[in-house]
Amino acid sequence: MSEIAWEKAAVAESPVSKPAANIRTKFMIVGFVILAAVAALVISGTVSGARFFITINELVGSDKYVGQVVRVTGAVDGQTIKYDEKNLIIEFTVAHVGNDGGDLALALHNAVKDPNAARMNVRVEGQVKPDLLQHEAQAILTGKLDENGVFHATELLLKCPSRFEEAKPENAIGKIG
Amino acid sequence: MLAEVGFIATLLAFAAALYAIVTAFAGTRTHNDALIASARNATIVAFPLLLVACAMIVIGLLTQQYQMVYIWSVSDPQTPTFFRITALWGSQAGSILFWSFLMSFFSMAVVIINWRGQRRLMPYVIMYTMAVLAFFLALSLFFENPFERYWILQNSEVVKSVFQPAGAVPPSSIRLAETANGLNPLLRHFGMIIHPPMLYLGFVGFIIPFAFAMAALASGDLSNAWIRASRRWTLAAWLFLSLGLILGGRWAYDVLGWGGYWGWDPVENAAFLPWLVGTAFLHSVMIQEKRGMLKVWNMFLVNGAFSAVIFGTFATRSGLVDSVHSFARSEIGFPLFFFWLAVTLVSVGLVIWRWRRGELRDEHKFAGLLSRESLFVLNNVIFILLFAVIFWGSFGAPIVSELFMNTNITLGRDYFLAVTPPLFLILYILMGVAPLSAWGVMSLKRLGRALAIPAVLAVVATALMALFTPMTVGVALGYWVVWTAGMVAVYETYRGVVARHKGLGEGWYKAFTSLFARNRRRYGGYVIHLGIAIIGIGVIGSTVFQQETQQTLAVGQSLRIGDYQVQYDNFLDGQIADDGRVMQIAQVSVWRNGQLLANLRPRHDFYPNAKGMNSQTIAGAYSTIENDVYVLLVGWERIGASEATFKVYVNPLINLVWWGGLILIAGTLVATWGAPLPAAKTVPAEQPSVKGAIA
Numbered sequence: 001m002s003e004i005a006w007e008k009a010a011v012a013e014s015p016v017s018k019p020a021a022n023i024r025t026k027f028m029i030v031g032f033v034i035l036a037a038v039a040a041l042v043i044s045g046t047v048s049g050a051r052f053f054i055t056i057n058e059l060v061g062s063d064k065y066v067g068q069v070v071r072v073t074g075a076v077d078g079q080t081i082k083y084d085e086k087n088l089i090i091e092f093t094v095a096h097v098g099n100d101g102g103d104l105a106l107a108l109h110n111a112v113k114d115p116n117a118a119r120m121n122v123r124v125e126g127q128v129k130p131d132l133l134q135h136e137a138q139a140i141l142t143g144k145l146d147e148n149g150v151f152h153a154t155e156l157l158l159k160c161p162s163r164f165e166e167a168k169p170e171n172a173i174g175k176i177g
Numbered sequence: 178m179l180a181e182v183g184f185i186a187t188l189l190a191f192a193a194a195l196y197a198i199v200t201a202f203a204g205t206r207t208h209n210d211a212l213i214a215s216a217r218n219a220t221i222v223a224f225p226l227l228l229v230a231c232a233m234i235v236i237g238l239l240t241q242q243y244q245m246v247y248i249w250s251v252s253d254p255q256t257p258t259f260f261r262i263t264a265l266w267g268s269q270a271g272s273i274l275f276w277s278f279l280m281s282f283f284s285m286a287v288v289i290i291n292w293r294g295q296r297r298l299m300p301y302v303i304m305y306t307m308a309v310l311a312f313f314l315a316l317s318l319f320f321e322n323p324f325e326r327y328w329i330l331q332n333s334e335v336v337k338s339v340f341q342p343a344g345a346v347p348p349s350s351i352r353l354a355e356t357a358n359g360l361n362p363l364l365r366h367f368g369m370i371i372h373p374p375m376l377y378l379g380f381v382g383f384i385i386p387f388a389f390a391m392a393a394l395a396s397g398d399l400s401n402a403w404i405r406a407s408r409r410w411t412l413a414a415w416l417f418l419s420l421g422l423i424l425g426g427r428w429a430y431d432v433l434g435w436g437g438y439w440g441w442d443p444v445e446n447a448a449f450l451p452w453l454v455g456t457a458f459l460h461s462v463m464i465q466e467k468r469g470m471l472k473v474w475n476m477f478l479v480n481g482a483f484s485a486v487i488f489g490t491f492a493t494r495s496g497l498v499d500s501v502h503s504f505a506r507s508e509i510g511f512p513l514f515f516f517w518l519a520v521t522l523v524s525v526g527l528v529i530w531r532w533r534r535g536e537l538r539d540e541h542k543f544a545g546l547l548s549r550e551s552l553f554v555l556n557n558v559i560f561i562l563l564f565a566v567i568f569w570g571s572f573g574a575p576i577v578s579e580l581f582m583n584t585n586i587t588l589g590r591d592y593f594l595a596v597t598p599p600l601f602l603i604l605y606i607l608m609g610v611a612p613l614s615a616w617g618v619m620s621l622k623r624l625g626r627a628l629a630i631p632a633v634l635a636v637v638a639t640a641l642m643a644l645f646t647p648m649t650v651g652v653a654l655g656y657w658v659v660w661t662a663g664m665v666a667v668y669e670t671y672r673g674v675v676a677r678h679k680g681l682g683e684g685w686y687k688a689f690t691s692l693f694a695r696n697r698r699r700y701g702g703y704v705i706h707l708g709i710a711i712i713g714i715g716v717i718g719s720t721v722f723q724q725e726t727q728q729t730l731a732v733g734q735s736l737r738i739g740d741y742q743v744q745y746d747n748f749l750d751g752q753i754a755d756d757g758r759v760m761q762i763a764q765v766s767v768w769r770n771g772q773l774l775a776n777l778r779p780r781h782d783f784y785p786n787a788k789g790m791n792s793q794t795i796a797g798a799y800s801t802i803e804n805d806v807y808v809l810l811v812g813w814e815r816i817g818a819s820e821a822t823f824k825v826y827v828n829p830l831i832n833l834v835w836w837g838g839l840i841l842i843a844g845t846l847v848a849t850w851g852a853p854l855p856a857a858k859t860v861p862a863e864q865p866s867v868k869g870a871i872a
Contacts, residue, residue: 026546031558038562041596045566046574049592053575053585071587085812085822086729128434128727128811128824131362131792142589155589 051142056096056118059145071142072151073097074120075111076158078135090124090156094139108136122151132158180245183233184324184339187274187317190226190281193219194311201300201307205396213300217288220303223310224285227278234271234323238264243353246337247271247323253359255757260360263370267360270323272373273509276490277313279374280381284310287385287410295406301392302385309384312516320509327353362758362784362793368428376421376448380486382414383455387483387524390476394527399536404466404475409849415459416845418452423838434794434809436725436826438834441593443571447492450564451485457560458482464550468616469540471554476528476537478557480521485564487517492572547619552611556604563600570596602655605713608662608706612669628661631668635660646722646829655717663710666703673700693847701848708841711833718830727811727824735768739827741806742768746776748818759783763810763821767799775799779810779823805831 051071059065059072074094081092095111096118111117112135122141133139133156143153197219204212234247238261243249251264251271266272284306292299317323325337328345336342364370386407393403425445426438439445458478464471491513531537543551570588578586613627639657642648648656670692677688693700728736735744749762762780766773777797784791799806805828812822 023543023545027543027551030546030555034555034558034562038566038596038600041599042566042569045570045592045596046588049570049588049595050574050586051589053587083812088727088811088822088824126727128794128809131434131794134791 056094056120059151060118060120060149066145066147069142069144071140072120073138073140075108076133076135076137076139077112077119081129081133083129085129088126088128090122090127090129090133092122092133092139093119094122094141095119097138104138105136108138112136120145120151121149122153124153124156127156130156130158179233179237179242180324180326180339183230183237184318184322186226186229186233187314187324190223190230190277191311191314191318193223193226194307194314197223197307198304198311201303205300216300216303217292220288220307221285223307224278224281227274227281230274231265231278234265234274235262238262241354243350243357244326244347245323246325246327249327249353249356250358251360253357254354256360257756260365260370263364264360266373266377267364270317270321272377273313273321274317274323275374276377276381277310277317279377280306280310280313280384283381283385283410287388291406295389295402297396297398298389298392298403298406301395302388304395305388305391306384308520309388312512316509316512320512359784362782362791366428366432368424368431372421372424372428374421375417375424379414379416379418379421379455380451380490382410382417383451383482383486385410385414386458387479390479391524391527394476394524394531397531397536399472399531401466401469404462408462411455411459411462412845412849415452415455416842416849418448418455419838419841419845422448422452423835423841427835430831431796432793434796436723436807436828437719438831441570441590444492446567446571447489450568451482451489453560453564453567454478454482454485457557457564460553460560461557464553468550470543470550472537472539473528473532474557477525480524480528481561481564483524484517484521487513487520491517545618547614547621547624549611549614549616549619552607552614556607556611559600559603559607563597563604566596566600567593598655601713602658605658605662605710608709609658609665612665612703612706628665631664632661634664634668638664648721652717652721656714659710659713659717662713663707666706666710670700670703697850698848701844701846704844704847705841706844708837708839708844711837711840713837715830715833715835715837719828719834722829724827725825727822729812729820729822731820736823736825738806738825739804740769741774741804741827743806743808743823743825744768745821745823748813748821750818754782757785759785761810761813761818763813763818763823765797765808765823767806767808775806777806777808779808781810800832802830802832802836804829 051069052065053071053073054065056072056074059070072094075097077093077095081090083090095114097107097111098114098117122139138159140157140159141151141153142155143151145151197216200212200219201216203209204216234245236242237245237248238252239258241248241252241254247268247270248264251267252261256264264271266275284303287302287306288299291302295302322339324339326339327348328336328338328342329348330336330342331344335348336345338345341347389403389407389410393399425448429440430436430438458475458481461471461478462475465475491510528537541550543554545551570592574586574588578584609631610624610628614624635657638660639653642656643653673692674685674688677683677692678685681688683691724739726736726738730736730745732745732747735742737743744766745763746766747764749760749764752760752762754760760780760782762778765777765779767775767777777799779797780795782793782795784793794809794811797808797810805826807826807828809824809826810821811824814820
């Protein structure tokens with residue numbers, strides 16, 4: 001290739017030959033320091049950032065988690081959504097999502113319909129109402145439960161299952177003609 | 178008709194892939210060239226077959242064949258034509274077929290382009306790429322079939338099937354059209370339209386260097402042939418992946434309405450992970466090419482890239498992430514997992530086999546801690562550590578806590594914001610230092626001398642920024658490191674141009690262009706570094722100095738944020754767009770020091786026909802290099818809208834993220850295209866004359 005020497009004086013002027021063991025020790029030390037530093041970062045980050053992901057049944061069933069930051073998932077009941085847009089306060093109720101044998105959309109649908117499912121009031125302050133906050137969406141909330149049973153969420157994530165089987169194509173299409 | 182043709186074309190492509198695997202294998206065993214040529218033809222033919230299959234879906238979308246389940250679920254009569262086409266990758270079944278289609282394009286291009294140069298590797302490349310293709314086609318045929326149609330049986334039960342069951346009739350087309358789902362409004366954005374194909378191209382592209390590496394191991398041609406052959410494929414894959422990530426960020430910024438572009442969401446991270454391994458591989462593979470070192474490491478990295486790609490596809494496609502429960506829920510989760518496991522076991526087995534036979538021995542030893550090869554190794558270590566901590570935060574902690582602690586722990590943004598910045602900072606330091614160091618041995622003094630001018634320039638740049646925006650020492654230090662990395666790239670290019678100008682008497686422009694033409698990889702690499710540095714400055718600025726406020730305003734009133742004034746001027750109620758969406762538009766003006774800068778139209782779109790999510794908040798933004806004023810309409814009085822509530826962000830330097838992205842793309846194009854052909858005839862890498870050529 002036509003690499004030209006003045007573009008880069010690539011070879012150092014004095015290639016000192018050091019014993020290989022010396023280099024190896026240096027590499028080990030550097031590697032160890034980096035690994036130890038990263039391990040310390042990860043451990044402290046994990047401890048401070050860890051959120052227990054629990055169900056609504058577990059959360060409302062006992063006062064074990066009151067005042068503790070947790071993550072919880074539930075199905076949004078669309079009729080309960082209240083939004084004070086001037087003060088940016090969102091309130092709604094979520095229902096416990098049970099096991100459903102595979103279909104998230106169906107599980108959310110059943111959770112909201114089930115009158116016996118555990119429910120919890122949620123309050124979110126200072127946030128714009130997300131477009132995804134609607135009936136039978138899955139809400140993933142991070143925050144604390146207070147003594148009155150209201151969950152104060154600081155983080156609100158929403159998922160609408162993209163395959164909305166709840167729309168029941170069979171029922172919609174089924175009628176011939 | 179469409180469904181049958183598409184299904185049969187997919188089936189034939191699947192058969193062609195299997196045939197190619199078998200004949201390529203038999204051909205190499207028996208040294209039968211005719212069989213290998215036949216395998217090649219089968220590889221090539223998979224592409225037109227899948228083109229037909231995808232075309233059938235697109236035609237179905239355009240002509241509104243709602244009897245096809247996929248089309249029913251991603252479009253409706255109101256969907257604009259453009260989004261009908263892009264709905265091909267709008268949902269699971271279509272996007273998996275589209276993935277296979279792109280894969281078949283890459284494998285066809287590889288056998289056509291590299292056939293002559295790499296005859297010995299080709300049969301194995303065919304085996305590996307076709308195994309991946311066959312697997313994804315099997316997913317389409319047996320798990321997520323996009324060609325299924327609705328049928329009504331005689332007992333009026335509705336079933337999904339590609340072919341007409343006996344005695345069944347199709348449902349009424351009117352009812353189908355009425356009930357069709359429509360595309361999720363969030364996906365109706367240019368970023369979302371190009372983002373998935375770019376990401377898939379990046380994912381698929383990394384299969385090619387992987388296939389070449391495994392071909393080298395399997396064939397025993399362990400020279401650098403596989404690296405030379407796959408280098409441009411790697412760069413192309415990296416380019417697409419970078420583009421996909423940048424577009425994804427842009428989409429989030431424009432559409433999701435929280436004023437940011439990266440949320441450390443597990444799905445985002447899943448796409449970022451292959452980029453990290455791929456970038457590490459791009460760097461370390463140069464060490465092998467130039468110095469014949471790190472051979473085993475590179476094999477593991479390329480394996481890691483493949484695993485990250487399969488995992489990324491899996492994580493973005495299967496809904497793994499909300500909860501690890503979805504792992505079992507997703508139909509394609511287990512097949513994907515077993516496929517990944519099988520390919521990885523075979524590949525790692527190959528590496529270990531060649532390694533133990535002593536065929537992957539390094540040709541040089543590490544000579545000094547500051548040599549370029551050592552710094553590249555350090556760079557690799559940091560990339561892999563970043564990979565590890567991001568993987569742990571997104572997937573590791575939830576899975577481990579679920580399996581072993583009988584609880585479910587997730588890590589939020591806090592974790593990533595605490596853990597990743599130090600690692601990114603080290604990468605920027607290395608980006609500044611490594612290009613200045615030499616192969617072999619490098620003294621600290623020499624390195625310091627080379628670094629002096631860029632470092633001083635970076636001090637000046639940081640000081641200028643601090644004049645306008647007061648900042649803490651930590652932030653200033655961060656800026657300085659990133660600036661230094663960028664300045665090194667610029668200064669080294671400048672030095673090259675000056676040297677040509679003085680040494681060869683070329684004019685400045687000629688010196689500049691021939692510098693790039695002579696060593697595209699090195700100077701393209703500098704352009705990429707500059708782009709990454711500019712992105713870094715944008716990220717620091719928009720993360721540390723973001724301002725936000727929210728206020729309810731009457732018409733004519735204004736709010737203040739930073740130096741800006743945002744005034745609510747007027748409200749346009751119930752505007753109806755071509756595609757049937759209803760828009761509420763606020764007219765807002767942005768002022769600074771009494772001067773009108775821009776009129777914005779933040780709005781709220783409502784899609785009356787969409788099921789599921791049906792509304793969308795579209796920000797209005799006034800963009801300059803300095804700041805983005807990002808205005809969201811979050812509420813309004815239902816009657817008359819005499820008052821409306823706005824949330825306003827000022828995002829400093831955020832546009833540098835996008836501009837840096839464009840520079841990065843330009844640099845990758847320089848490095849990829851038009852380089853002199855990687856000829857086996859030129860000097861082998863060990864020759865002293867090429868020592869200066871970094872790549």
